[in-house]
Amino acid sequence: EPEVTQTPSHQVTQMGQEVILRCVPISNHLYFYWYRQILGQKVEFLVSFYNNEISEKSEIFDDQFSVERPDGSNFTLKIRSTKLEDSAMYFCASSYVGEAFFGQGTRLTVV
């Protein structure tokens, strides 16, 4: 069964460093998303990507964040200068229409 894959599963980084989280969405899907979940809190929308551009972003998705789909398969989230409060589980998701399918997540720990 097709699935969304994310790497790495866990990343520890120092405050101020740049991180890139990687995702391979399901191949025939059209919409791509990043969500995050801070420990003990709800899943929050960050950004959606369609037709090679951002279609919507949340208030959380400030200038520190960027997304790219550099080739036909990968979808990346870059955080330019990480802060302690960026520590969270980051989920990539993709959808054809309607229901989104989630990757297993990258746990980002900023120290």
Added chain:
Amino acid sequence: EDKVVQSPLSLVVHEGDTVTLNCSYEVTNFRSLLWYKQEKKAPTFLFMLTSSGIEKKSGRLSSILDKKELFSILNITATQTGDSAIYLCAVIDSGGSNYKLTFGKGTLLTVNP
């Protein structure tokens, strides 16, 4: 701002019990409501509901949507320990140009043997 409220926030039952999880929502332009199960990590898709009054069923799980009263329920019959998870409700707002999900806080279900 769109809002999704789930209740109860947590629930502890014994194997074999039947549970009902609730989700109410307020969105500007409702399109669909989805239920996900979150165990260790990723939310896994259970149901998507778009039409009112039509029950979706998968094994021991079923769900129904009431668009007039703006809520949905997820039923699990004959619960098993493997049903222990956080159950997430999310809505899609048709006003957007994508299928962005707005999640509730989830219901933590614990099924004891």
